[in-house]
Amino acid sequence: MPAGPLTIGQSGALHIREERLSMRKDACRLLYVSDIHLRRTRSDNLCRQVIESVRASKIDLVLLGGDLVDEPAELHKLRDLVGALRELAPVFAVGGNHDRPVGLNRVGDAVVQGGGEWIHAATARLAHGSRVIAVSGPDAPSASAGDVRVLCAHNPRVWKTARQQGYDLVLAGHLHGCQWVAFEFRDRLFPGAVFYPYCYLSHQDRSTRLVVSRGVSDLVPIRWRCPREVVLCHV
Numbered sequence: 001m002p003a004g005p006l007t008i009g010q011s012g013a014l015h016i017r018e019e020r021l022s023m024r025k026d027a028c029r030l031l032y033v034s035d036i037h038l039r040r041t042r043s044d045n046l047c048r049q050v051i052e053s054v055r056a057s058k059i060d061l062v063l064l065g066g067d068l069v070d071e072p073a074e075l076h077k078l079r080d081l082v083g084a085l086r087e088l089a090p091v092f093a094v095g096g097n098h099d100r101p102v103g104l105n106r107v108g109d110a111v112v113q114g115g116g117e118w119i120h121a122a123t124a125r126l127a128h129g130s131r132v133i134a135v136s137g138p139d140a141p142s143a144s145a146g147d148v149r150v151l152c153a154h155n156p157r158v159w160k161t162a163r164q165q166g167y168d169l170v171l172a173g174h175l176h177g178c179q180w181v182a183f184e185f186r187d188r189l190f191p192g193a194v195f196y197p198y199c200y201l202s203h204q205d206r207s208t209r210l211v212v213s214r215g216v217s218d219l220v221p222i223r224w225r226c227p228r229e230v231v232l233c234h235v
């Protein structure tokens with residue numbers, strides 16, 4: 001884990017963490033972007049950072065992992081962000097707990113208006129070379145057929161059941177494990193893992209990998225050894 005300094009504010013570029021599930025040369029490059037938390041005073045800056053991270057990474061598919069907007073007034077910013085990302089790669093999105101007060105339907109509508117796919121309770125597929133990448137949302141019935149099966153979720157609690165459902169990759173965010181990281185032990189971040197048992201960064205259980213993002217943004221922008229990030233997964 002990159003140690004990272006104490007950071008205050010949200011002005012720097014996003015860290016791009018890489019997770020390799022496949023070493024093949026034609027691996028599909030998924031960018032998982034969670035916890036953008038669009039709000040009035042931050043949206044323009046955060047959207048620019050997300051777009052720059054996608055531009056820098058030659059991405060095949062962008063996955064937006066929930067907690068996208070904090071305020072209904074920012075829905076148009078989400079729509080425009082998806083529209084800008086859509087020019088670079090397909091965009092699939094799910095909601096998180098912060099999207100519920102705004103309305104999951106409204107957040108989903110903004111994603112679709114921007115040209116993305118709302119997969120919160122569905123599965124979408126991406127053809128990549130000769131393979132099919134199947135990406136399911138947290139309320140989708142179960143892992144769907146595909147050469148690579150991905151669960152795009154928000155809360156890492158899904159790992160409790162998703163680890164047994166045949167996914168190759170389970171993605172979560174939520175930054176529930178504190179933005180202050182003292183040390184890492186057995187794949188988990190402490191002290192966050194004292195309170196939240198699924199406070200992993202990356203964890204393998206048989207053929208399934210859990211990857212938890214430290215997220216793009218948070219309510220109180222003070223972090224220690226916990227860079228704001230997006231996660232580039234090679235599958």
Ligand SMILES: [Fe+2]
Pocket residue numbers: 067096097098154173174175
């Ligand atoms: Fe959350």
